[in-house]
Amino acid sequence: MDSFNFFKGYGKVNDNLEDQSPKPKSPNRKPLVAAISLFAVLFLTLTIAATLGALIHSSNSESPKPQSAPSVTNAAAESIRTVCNVTRFPASCFSSISSSFQNPSDPESILKLSIQVALNELSNLSSSLRTLASTSNGPALADCKDQIDDAMEAAPGGKVLTDSKISDIQTWISAASTDQETCVDGLEEMESSVTGEVKKKMLRSKEYISNSLAIVANIRDLLQRFNMPLH
Numbered sequence: 001m002d003s004f005n006f007f008k009g010y011g012k013v014n015d016n017l018e019d020q021s022p023k024p025k026s027p028n029r030k031p032l033v034a035a036i037s038l039f040a041v042l043f044l045t046l047t048i049a050a051t052l053g054a055l056i057h058s059s060n061s062e063s064p065k066p067q068s069a070p071s072v073t074n075a076a077a078e079s080i081r082t083v084c085n086v087t088r089f090p091a092s093c094f095s096s097i098s099s100s101f102q103n104p105s106d107p108e109s110i111l112k113l114s115i116q117v118a119l120n121e122l123s124n125l126s127s128s129l130r131t132l133a134s135t136s137n138g139p140a141l142a143d144c145k146d147q148i149d150d151a152m153e154a155a156p157g158g159k160v161l162t163d164s165k166i167s168d169i170q171t172w173i174s175a176a177s178t179d180q181e182t183c184v185d186g187l188e189e190m191e192s193s194v195t196g197e198v199k200k201k202m203l204r205s206k207e208y209i210s211n212s213l214a215i216v217a218n219i220r221d222l223l224q225r226f227n228m229p230l231h
Contacts, residue, residue, distance in 0.1 A: 076103040083110045083222055087214040089207045096208060107215070107222035108161045114212040115155065115169070121205040122152050122176065128201050132194055140190045144183035144198065151176035162231050166216055173213040180206060 072080070077098060084093035096117045097110060104110045126148045133141035154175060156168040180202055187195040215222070223230055 072098045072101060072103050076105055079105050079107075079226075080110055082225065083107050083215055084211070086218040086222070087211040089211055092204070092207045093211040093215075096211075106226055106228055107219055108228070111161070111169075111212070111215045111219060114208070114215050115173075118173075118176070118205065118208040118212050119152055119155055121208050122148055125201055125205050126152070129198070132197070140187050140192050141194070141198075143186055147179040147183050151179045161219070166219060169216045170213065173209055173216065177206070177209050177213070180209075 080094055080097050081090075084090040084097070087093045093114065097104070097113045100113055100117075102109075102113065104113055126145050129141050129145040129148065133145060151172075154172050156165065156172050184195065184199060184202070187198060192198075220230060
């Protein structure tokens with residue numbers, strides 16, 4: 001009986017000893033939280049870097065914006081405006097000559113540019129008449145085109161502006177203006193259906209021819225204003 005109690009008591013002691021043994025600690029979560037936070041920061045950093053890289057690449061890959069064409073200098077603009085003020089159409093005179101960006105500074109160079117502008121517009125008119133002639137009113141428009149071509153071929157050349165050259169320029173400009181009027185008269189006599197369209201196409205060239213004629217008619221006075229002699 002005593003032996004039985006002894007072993008029974010021993011069992012309780014063992015139970016108490018087992019209950020007093022240290023229990024395993026729960027894992028510490030702080031390193032895990034820190035790792036997750038670090039990963040989130042790295043992911044956010046990479047995302048921002050990738051976005052910025054895409055924006056920079058997109059900006060660099062865009063085609064460069066065309067640079068605006070250089071404008072004439074202030075001195076050239078003032079010279080062109082002074083010369084163009086003697087014409088009937090100063091606005092078209094100034095815009096057509098200043099768009100050449102050659103910065104003319106004297107009446108002689110401005111006159112040459114004015115004549116070149118008129119020739120270019122006559123060439124455009126000739127091309128338009130050729131196109132119209134291929135569709136309707138062929139003979140009448142062909143005559144018009146020939147007259148405009150004759151006016152271009154008769155344009156005076158030379159680089160030196162003399163009294164004789166001034167006379168040649170005046171003769172040519174007057175003839176070019178007459179050729180245009182003859183062209184329109186012919187279309188009206190034939191009751192062409194494109195007469196109105198041809199007149200509209202001639203408006204600009206007629207203005208440019210008129211501008212050149214006014215400049216050459218006043219060239220001597222203009223040269224005096226600029227304190228320049230006639231060759």
